[in-house]
Amino acid sequence: MERWRKHKFLLHGMHAEVSTRKKTFAEVQTERLDQAERTVLIKCPSKLNEKKLLQYLSSHGNVKSHFFFENRGISALIEFSEKSSIASLQDAVGIPDVSEHHVVPFKSRLFTFTLKNPVSQRMEETPLHLSPQCHIPVKDLIQKLCLADSISGQMYVLLNEHQLTEENIKLRFLACSLVRDFARAYFPDSTVKPFGSSVNTFGKLGSDVDMFLDFHDTGKHATKMKKGPFEMEYQMKRLPSERLATQRILSVIGDCLDNFGPGCVNVQKILNARCPLVKFCHQPTGFQCDLSVSNSIAIRSSELLYIYGCLDSRVRALVFTVRCWARVHGLTNSAPGTWITNFSLTMMVMFFLQKRSPPIIPTLDQLKELADEKDKHIIGGYDCSFVSDLRKIKPTKNTETLDVLLGEFFEYFGNFDFRKNSINLRKGKEVNKPESSPLYIWNPFEQDLNISKNVNQPQLEKFIAMARESAWILQKEDKTQQMINKEPWGLAALLIPFGKSNSSRMKNRMKGIGSETIKSLLDSLKLNNANSQQKAVGK
Ligand code: GTP
Numbered sequence: 001m002e003r004w005r006k007h008k009f010l011l012h013g014m015h016a017e018v019s020t021r022k023k024t025f026a027e028v029q030t031e032r033l034d035q036a037e038r039t040v041l042i043k044c045p046s047k048l049n050e051k052k053l054l055q056y057l058s059s060h061g062n063v064k065s066h067f068f069f070e071n072r073g074i075s076a077l078i079e080f081s082e083k084s085s086i087a088s089l090q091d092a093v094g095i096p097d098v099s100e101h102h103v104v105p106f107k108s109r110l111f112t113f114t115l116k117n118p119v120s121q122r123m124e125e126t127p128l129h130l131s132p133q134c135h136i137p138v139k140d141l142i143q144k145l146c147l148a149d150s151i152s153g154q155m156y157v158l159l160n161e162h163q164l165t166e167e168n169i170k171l172r173f174l175a176c177s178l179v180r181d182f183a184r185a186y187f188p189d190s191t192v193k194p195f196g197s198s199v200n201t202f203g204k205l206g207s208d209v210d211m212f213l214d215f216h217d218t219g220k221h222a223t224k225m226k227k228g229p230f231e232m233e234y235q236m237k238r239l240p241s242e243r244l245a246t247q248r249i250l251s252v253i254g255d256c257l258d259n260f261g262p263g264c265v266n267v268q269k270i271l272n273a274r275c276p277l278v279k280f281c282h283q284p285t286g287f288q289c290d291l292s293v294s295n296s297i298a299i300r301s302s303e304l305l306y307i308y309g310c311l312d313s314r315v316r317a318l319v320f321t322v323r324c325w326a327r328v329h330g331l332t333n334s335a336p337g338t339w340i341t342n343f344s345l346t347m348m349v350m351f352f353l354q355k356r357s358p359p360i361i362p363t364l365d366q367l368k369e370l371a372d373e374k375d376k377h378i379i380g381g382y383d384c385s386f387v388s389d390l391r392k393i394k395p396t397k398n399t400e401t402l403d404v405l406l407g408e409f410f411e412y413f414g415n416f417d418f419r420k421n422s423i424n425l426r427k428g429k430e431v432n433k434p435e436s437s438p439l440y441i442w443n444p445f446e447q448d449l450n451i452s453k454n455v456n457q458p459q460l461e462k463f464i465a466m467a468r469e470s471a472w473i474l475q476k477e478d479k480t481q482q483m484i485n486k487e488p489w490g491l492a493a494l495l496i497p498f499g500k501s502n503s504s505r506m507k508n509r510m511k512g513i514g515s516e517t518i519k520s521l522l523d524s525l526k527l528n529n530a531n532s533q534q535k536a537v538g539k
């Protein structure tokens with residue numbers, strides 16, 4: 001009974017979360033960026049009186065929200081109600097007096113709070129609640145999963161453990177806002193916005209922060225100037241290509257972060273990549289960051305995934321589960337290589353959900369049909385329009401449980417004809433592969449690109465073998481018996497590396513993949529044989 005209630009509560013919680021998330025992607029972004037501009041980060045002594053700190057801060061303005069977290073010591077994120085409070089605080093704080101170093105006098109929104117008389121002040125310490133910024137280890141997760149009462153329940157437990165928290169999202173936006181302060185030293189109109197999994201509803205605690213520099217406001221300015229009987233425009237440096245401009249801007253901002261950014265370390269400029277970027281570690285927030293220059297297509301991808309993630313609570317639960325499963329079995333890797341990326345994997349889950357009957361999420365073409373004038377986006381000649389208002393999308397009639405969907409996902413991709421077919425989310429249909437890459441997933445917006453071009457045949461085969469093995473484990477499993485034996489069951493069983501006892505079976509499954517035709521021939525022979533045997537018995 002208790003378990004049932006917990007599960008119900010959890011499901012109820014998920015729905016509540018979804019229903020409060022009806023804001024458009026742009027609304028969420030604007031709100032969060034505004035919040036981040038009113039926020040500061042303070043490094044604190046490990047023990048302090050929370051009330052006294054807040055009292056001190058409130059002399060500069062109302063503190064709207066705050067939390068403490070651990071990251072190389074204790075830090076506090078403080079959100080003021082008004083932006084002006086930050087200027088007031090900045091006026092009151094001093095510059096460090098360090099004899100053996102010379103400080104770079106860049107005044108940011110990162111401060112250090114110390115106690116003048118630690119001995120007497122220690123008496124007033126209060127225990128601090130620390131908000132966790134990373135997820136529990138897989139082995140602890142597996143134990144928790146075993147306490148759930150269904151695979152669906154397990155998938156929601158996993159989602160709750162891995163998804164970004166409100167606090168972590170605030171920190172991510174703050175990291176962007178702090179980088180923006182540097183960019184504005186050169187480009188006062190610029191902003192720095194997060195994209196990728198920080199904002200697409202599929203972010204996991206511990207994932208990197210992808211951010212881009214946006215000069216959009218400068219563009220708006222240009223249209224205003226064209227009104228009237230004459231025209232004025234800025235004199236600007238002209239360069240032979242957009243790529244070169246991007247490289248130069250990123251190079252300078254990268255140097256700035258490296259030389260003057262408090263806590264910006266391991267700054268790497270990767271300017272010759274297809275998409276030039278600056279990688280760095282932002283120690284005050286604890287994030288690994290990737291900074292690039294406005295990439296409209298990547299932003300559209302983030303918004304598209306945001307929409308899919310908000311439509312039905314099963315979407316995120318399935319994506320988080322599949323991503324975690326893939327990581328455990330070494331199908332994905334944080335280093336770039338021939339592995340399937342989390343982005344491709346997410347697209348595969350979306351495609352699978354489009355293919356259910358009735359579909360759980362609409363195709364991109366259907367979302368495009370619902371778009372209105374303000375949703376129109378043509379980027380580099382590609383029509384990237386789709387509806388932004390979530391209320392315009394009809395809820396699905398599909399009522400399949402996640403228990404069913406997880407098994408079907410593995411079954412579907414374990415038997416997908418990757419040699420012949422490609423995955424197309426715009427149409428929600430398998431399409432003949434236009435070229436011979438082992439795994440072909442159409443870029444939803446730049447229709448002539450494959451987002452999984454990096455995946456090689458052995459990696460794809462490993463994915464198929466793992467999917468087949470997982471489908472098989474879910475099918476054969478006897479939950480009651482496993483619970484009695486205290487063995488991991490359901491999702492927990494899928495998150496344990498398939499051990500030695502499975503290796504020979506795995507090999508057989510792997511072997512089968514390279515020769516699909518032979519395998520199906522053998523299967524049909526077996527079937528025929530069984531039929532004829534039956535007939536023989538019947539006779
Ligand atoms: P995690 O960081 O693994 O949690 O997921 P992510 O979605 O943030 O992936 P990643 O950091 O690798 O990439 C950030 C964003 O860049 C993605 O969300 C996509 O919008 C975009 N992106 C990444 N890889 C590709 C790709 O191969 N093709 C295209 N078109 N976009 C990509």
Ligand code: MG
Nearest residue numbers: 196197208210
């Ligand atoms: Mg990312």
